[in-house]
Amino acid sequence: MRLMSHLKFLSLAGNHLNGSLQNQGFCQLNKLQELDLSYNLFQGILPPCLNNLTSLRLLDLSANLFSGNLSSPLLPNLTSLEYIDLSYNQFGGSFSFSSFANHSKLQVVILGRDNYIFEEVGRDTNKFEVETEYPVGWVPLFQLKVLFLSSCKLTGDLPGFLQYQFRLVGVDLSHNNLTESFPNWLLANNTRLEFLVLRNNSLMGQLLPLGPNTRINSLDISHNQLDGQLQENVAHMIPNVESLNLSNNGFEGILPSSIAELRALGILDLSANNFSGEVPKLLLTAKYLGILKLSNNKFHGEIFSRDFNLTWLKYLYLGNNQFTGTLSNVICRSSWLSVLDVSNNYMSGEIPSWIGNMTDLTTLVLGNNNFKGKLPPEISQLQRMEFLDVSQNALSGSLPSLKNLLSLKHLHLQRNMFTGLIPRDFLNSSYLLTLDMRDNRLFGSIPNSISALLEIRILLLRGNLFSGFIPNHLCHLTEISLMDLSNNSFSGPIPICFGHIRFGEMKKEDNVFGQFIEYGYRWSLRVYAGYLEKYWGYSSTIYNEKDEVEFVTKNRRDFYGGGILEFMFGLDLSCNNLTGEIPHELGMLSSIHALNLSHNQLNGSIPKSFSNLSQIESFDLSYNKLGGEIPLELVELNFLEVFSVAYNNFSGRVPDTKAQFGTFDERSYEGNPFLCGKLLKRKCNTSIESPCAPSQYFESEAKWYDINHVVFFASFTTSYIMILLGFVTILYINPYWRHRWFNFIEECIYSCYYFASDSLSKLSTYLYN
DSSP states (O other): OGGGTTOOEEEOTTSOOEEEGGGSOGGGOTTOOEEEOOSSEEEEOOOGGGGGOTTOSEEEOOSSEEEEESOSTTGGGOTTOSEEEOOSSEEEEEEEGGGGTTOTTOOEEEEEOOHHHHHHTTOOOOEEEEEOSOSTTOOOSOOOSEEEEETSOOEESSOGGGGGOOOOOEEEOOSSEEOSBOOHHHHHHOTTOOEEEOOSSOOEEEOOOOOTTOOOOEEEOOSSEEEEOOOTTHHHHSTTOSEEEOOSSEEEEEOOGGGGGOTTOOEEEOOSSEEEEOOOGGGGGOSSOOEEEOOSSEEEEESSSTTOOOTTOOEEEOOSSEEESOOOGGGGGOTTOOEEEOOSSOOEEEOOGGGGGOTTOSEEEOOSSEEEEOOOGGGGGOTTOOEEEOOSSEEEEOOOOOTTOTTOOEEEOOSSEEEEOOOTTSOOOTTOOEEEOOSSEEEEOOOGGGGGOTTOOEEEOOSSEEEEEOOGGGGGOTTOSEEEOOSSEEEEOOOGGGGGSOTTOOOGGGOGGGSHHHHHHTHHHHHHHHHHHHHHOOOOSSSOTTOEEEEEETTEEEEEEGGGGGGOOEEEOOSSEEEEEOOGGGGGOTTOSEEEOOSSEEEEOOOGGGGGOTTOOEEEOOSSEEEEOOOGGGGGOTTOOEEEOOSSEEEEEOOOSOGGGGGOOGGGTTTOTEEEBTTTTBOOOHHHHOTTOHHHHHHHHHTTTOOOHHHHHHHHHHHHHHHHHHHHHHHHHOHHHHHHHHHHHHHHHHHHHHHHHHHHHHHHHHHHO
């Protein structure tokens, strides 16, 4: 380090260096002017000796693992600073922004981090807070150009020191709890402001007219509580805007036509508001528009009319509106289109064959419309396709081969009227994660080609006409987390090898977030992924935000979507014709949350190995032919919320009503007449109560047919009286049947009289002779 004592500029960014700065010798570089250690694995607290680097103009320690408190006298002494970036670390405590009060040269301050990145990796432990109002009324000497205080626990009004800033170019105060109205004064004071992000706060009120001199080209005020209508002259308020995000607010009314006059507009996100009416025709001809998000509003009309001419469009989100019409070939004018989402509208007609010419498509979402006809085989030409959803339409016919969709990750075909066999060469994507074909009219067996989808996590075939044995080749799908084969006609035994499917059990090498070094190596990628998700709508989880599946658990149908799918594990084989005993190997599924084997013909007993299902929450064995005793070991299942063994042939005592089993009522055991216990209000006799007398147990079990005479005669008498009263009531109400009944009795009496008379006459003749 002595040879480097005169060093002025040092950048070690992005080299995955680790350790503490205490031992690295940086503090001896007292002539250093620029120090960039960003995107590494440095950890621990910042050494006080950094206070000696009084010549520092640039300090970038972002995207590391630094911790501790920033309230030390370190930063106040570095008065030569012009640029400081401490974002994406693990600092804690409260930091007073007035520590920078005397930094007259300071221009760029970047602190905090974006919450969504840490929520994704399961490490949302943000304890860092920036205090901006202490001491009260402090006046800064600096004039900032860039201020990023994302996720710094700011509350109330915008920081007071901003009233004294007039040179700001970029401001990000997202993911805080700011509650004032939209800060027009901030734009008025800073005529050079180009980048403003107030996303995910609690801003209220209407968006008031802005000054005519604003240079803003990127404005994000999404996820707030703003409302009212947009100003008619919105194009004159922000004439230079290139990216405008107003999503997840309460804006309403007709979209002003002047918004189409924003000639530089490249990104427009109006999703999740209450806009209504038709989309301005001029907006559909915007020259540079690349991303258009109108989903979750009340827009109506025919969106793909002849006016549609967005030649540079790459992402189009129209879902959850009231659009009508067909998929017109005007869409082909958007030759760069990568994402097309028109789900949950009133679109109709057939899916056109020319869709195969949109070769840049990676996401096509047409679900929950009124499309009919066949799924065109030309769709297999979309070799970049990753997400395909045509669910909940009226599509019919056989399924085409999709083997050329080599990049496909998510396929949703559920709730249509597809018929026939699954083609042998149906799929060939080694990346496929989701295959949802529920509620169609498919029949036959599951083809062997399904077993080649080795990365698949979700396989849903519920509600079809599949038959035959459940094939053992499904056991090759070891990454499965959700499998639903219910409501079919499968027969035969449950494959023993199902016990070797992971259903959520993680191998050591999969737990990347649990390994410290691996976590650090992926840090910079996750920060970048978070940026993409925030500004462009990408997601770095394995499940797309549009990927939502339905799975029955806890006796109800629930929808699971997005990242939550990574934590949901279940197996549903209910409503089939499965026979044989339950394989004890299923007890190896220690991470499974839901197991449903109900409405089959299974026999035998419950394997004691099921006590190893430590994470199970929903367990249903009802409507089978299972017998024996319910294993007492099941009381160890501490997360169990729904349990049913109803309508089987179980006998003996029900498990003790403690722990989770204390939450179940008699409905969990109904239809098992030989179960006993306090919960069922049915006493257990001594022979069954005593676990130490097996011979008595079998003796009592052999006399299951013994009749309780008191109960028998009581029930017989009651039934006889009820029938008699019913008969008398009918005769009393209906005079016609009453008359017929009396005639019948009279005829019977006459018949008996004549029979008796004739018999006596014959007997007398016989005796006389």
